[in-house]
Amino acid sequence: MRLFKFNPLTAKKVARFKQIRRGYYSFLAILALVAFSFFAELFINSRAIVVSYEGELYFPTYGAVIPGDTFGLGYSYETNYRELKERFEEEGSDNWVLLPIIPYNPYENNEYEGVFKPAPPSFSEGHWLGTDTTGRDIVARLFYGFRIAIFFSFAFLILTYLIGIAIGCLMGYFGGLFDLIGQRLIEIWSNLPFLYVVIIVFSVVPSSVPVSARIIILLTVMVMFSWMGMTYYMRTGAYKEKARDYVAAAEAIGASTTRVIFRHILPNTLATLVTFMPFTIVGAITAVTALDYLGFGLPPPTPSLGELLKQGTDNLTTAPWIVVSSFFTLVTILTLVAFVGEAIREAFDPKKFTVYR
């Protein structure tokens, strides 16, 4: 028995989505990237994956800091595994270190010619795309930046949809004065200038607030000013479904209001919202990148695409590799997600025959 059985209509839509190659492969690519980003520490990290020292195996990737003393390095701060590897190779002993493909984390600064300045791409150094203005590896910055952006966008999506669906559905179902007042309040709320609010909020938040809390504050502010769009679709959807006979039939059996909303109206209106999801993700990534570019987004030193773009445009002639790599990363991600969105829209289109393939 299958654990999860699609409604045959939904199954048909999924089958049609798979037929649209460009969207389907983009979806797989995004899925692979997101899955990969869960294990990013194993591939892009300054900590070694495995260290074999004096017959014992160490796995430093996850868990507490292993000080240099452990491997006979004579210091009590975190081991520099790149140096450790060189040292073991010089000694020629049985000890060995397995480093990630890119042995840098997104926060550490590497000097170039003795000072912190952008280093050009170099395979011998392990900086495949060079470093940024403070000597941090660009591949690491880009990938961790992507990871934060995509998870930020998913959180944004879930929160805006939850609020938008709940309020829109209530307005559509109950209608009347509640709907009228709710609509006017939403209209007023939509006209508050989002950017000013962000600037004001972050000028008030004290610098002692940790980075993670700042990210949550940014998310909250963005959600507070973005949930209104969904209410329009849900409101009309609920209005439409509520007047149909199957809802009347459920009421005639004696179904409670919550049952009518959650078992009957919501499942019939939600399908259309799936179409909007990829575009919401694209919007969120763009918004947070733009905010980062302006300096109001994710707080430093969080790796972010917008911050890299800013560095790149500031050093356009001296370090063109920064802007090139961050631009291409951003364009690739947005294009992939937009392809997925296009394909979903096409697959869910009630009018089957269109030009797009």
Add this chain to the structure above:
Amino acid sequence: MPQSDCTPLLEVENLKVHFPVKEGVFARAKRFCKAVDDVSFSIKPGETLGLVGESGCGKSTLGKAICRLLQPTAGSIRFEGESIESLSKSQMRPFRRDLQIIFQDPAESLNARHTVGQILEEPFIIHKIGDAQERIRRVRALLDKVGLPQSSLEKYPFEFSGGQRQRIGIARAIALEPKLIVCDEPVSALDVSVQSQILNLLMDLQRDMGISYLFIAHDLSVVRVISDRVGVMYLGKFVELADGDELFANPMHEYTKALISAIPVPDPTVRKDRVVLRGDVPSPIDPPPGCAFARRSPIEVSEDVASQPGEYIEVSPGHWVEVHPATVANHERFLVRS
């Protein structure tokens, strides 16, 4: 004390359902659409009351108001002697077991995202009847009762034909073994051959379970087959109500006569005297004053007479007619008596 078997199952008295017509954003409703206007009738246990009339005459509104899917504006609805017209949603729930509805379009009245099993299980879940296994057993019994294969359980409504879907709708309505089912044009959306199957099913169920029907239709030949008594509605009001045989044999009201003359006869050689009405049905928002039908009746009367209201009286035992100079030939014979 009335005898128990004489107590009507459903009594409707002076029921009105008016919808406010709003004009402009801030305007209060000044005018009302009188969809159902001052209607009284009763249904006995095990009886079928047919209800006919043109589109827009308020038949469906009346049916939905009785099921409390619409809030009546005035009047009373008594079910087994208890007033249900102003009960709250939760107070109404126990009555829902005895009072069900079948809709016209089975495609609309079944949730496309639920399987037939889920649809038929819902009444038992809502009324907390049995555990999961017991419910499935009952759902299977329901499928048998309405003549659907057991394999329907996992299928979705759109995988069925119109007639089969209506069987699902009927199965849901009889799930809780109701005493009264409002059938809101249950066969209008079906092919003629399928119509008779569904009508037979409804009559079989009535015989087995003793259900009463309020059978709404616009097809007189359908109503004739299934109904014990027939009511004719025009513009929100009853214009004639009588036993089925009596109504078809001896229609009094000109409107009823016109409807009966419009029943198609499957014999091209028969010449029929059609009673053709003048003009269109007036809007229920601004009905003409007095008798709403007078200006369309084949019996022509002056405007002065037309603007006098008619009188709904029992002309012979069980035969009620809206008596007005324009609606009933030789109307004086009835008015003298009253």
